[in-house]
Amino acid sequence: MHPADRLYEKRWGVFNHYLYHEQNNEGNPHNQGVGETGWDECVKALDVEKMASALAGIGAGYLFITVMQGSAHMIAPNETFDRIAGTRPGEACATRDLVADLYDALTKYGIDLYLYYTGDGPHQHPEISKKFGFTDDMIPGGMTMEFVEKWAAVLEEYCVRYGDRVKGWWIDGCYRDWFGYNDEQLALYYGAIKKGNPKAIAAMNNGVDIKYNKYYWREDFVCGEMDDINVIPKSRFIGGAQAHLLAPLGKTWAAYGSRYSGEYLKKFTELCNLAGGVVTYDIALGRDGSYDPEQIAALSAING
Numbered sequence: 001m002h003p004a005d006r007l008y009e010k011r012w013g014v015f016n017h018y019l020y021h022e023q024n025n026e027g028n029p030h031n032q033g034v035g036e037t038g039w040d041e042c043v044k045a046l047d048v049e050k051m052a053s054a055l056a057g058i059g060a061g062y063l064f065i066t067v068m069q070g071s072a073h074m075i076a077p078n079e080t081f082d083r084i085a086g087t088r089p090g091e092a093c094a095t096r097d098l099v100a101d102l103y104d105a106l107t108k109y110g111i112d113l114y115l116y117y118t119g120d121g122p123h124q125h126p127e128i129s130k131k132f133g134f135t136d137d138m139i140p141g142g143m144t145m146e147f148v149e150k151w152a153a154v155l156e157e158y159c160v161r162y163g164d165r166v167k168g169w170w171i172d173g174c175y176r177d178w179f180g181y182n183d184e185q186l187a188l189y190y191g192a193i194k195k196g197n198p199k200a201i202a203a204m205n206n207g208v209d210i211k212y213n214k215y216y217w218r219e220d221f222v223c224g225e226m227d228d229i230n231v232i233p234k235s236r237f238i239g240g241a242q243a244h245l246l247a248p249l250g251k252t253w254a255a256y257g258s259r260y261s262g263e264y265l266k267k268f269t270e271l272c273n274l275a276g277g278v279v280t281y282d283i284a285l286g287r288d289g290s291y292d293p294e295q296i297a298a299l300s301a302i303n304g
Contacts, residue, residue: 004242010061043094047289056109059303072122119174141180159196168201214239236276262301
């Protein structure tokens, strides 16, 4: 058996961004006209039951969602983060455990939960990023073991808390050339994931690609970040890692609208699956948990 067999059997799923600078950003369509509030209030506004029902309706096998990206705002409590950052519960880390709530909602429909994390931490927050040991002015090549150890400790708290409720992690921003990451540093993230759930699968991202490439030698599936939905893998495994593609359904990440017809998505998913690959479609998510009807209609054709 391969660690990614479960992902492979699900065939395809959905990726969602739920972030301060999107759902809590006045003027951003994901905000739905609510305006900026406290992050804690924003996270509490997400209707996980609405999400789960919609995903079940289109036949998605799993969901990836962002724990954070760039800023210091996390979708669930984390005592390790608050201790290092000097923040109080609810300021940066939401008091609602959105991950746990999502798991409960998705599990009713047999939908698996995967999480997105980053390798550059809260780099957009000057004060907090300094406390972790990595700031934008250290780019390129400034990744330090001090930062990775602290940031891996935050990840480990999540991994241990959720255990087998989270089936895997997609870790962005692990750039070797731009940030200076090395295998010794990436091993700390991998170790944190396996400590929480030995069966959880992990992938580290080295940036947008045009083909399926394995990056970190121990990863269980490839990140497969691509701009377009048009590359079929040559085989199921890439250096022993599950072939996997992640691309936006809209014109860019988390955008509304679909660049592809339902007929195209159905055919592409079938061909990718036949070749041994798995496809994750990034789609827009509203602050309250509602999805774009155009994207839902297109994805509905895959299992139709």
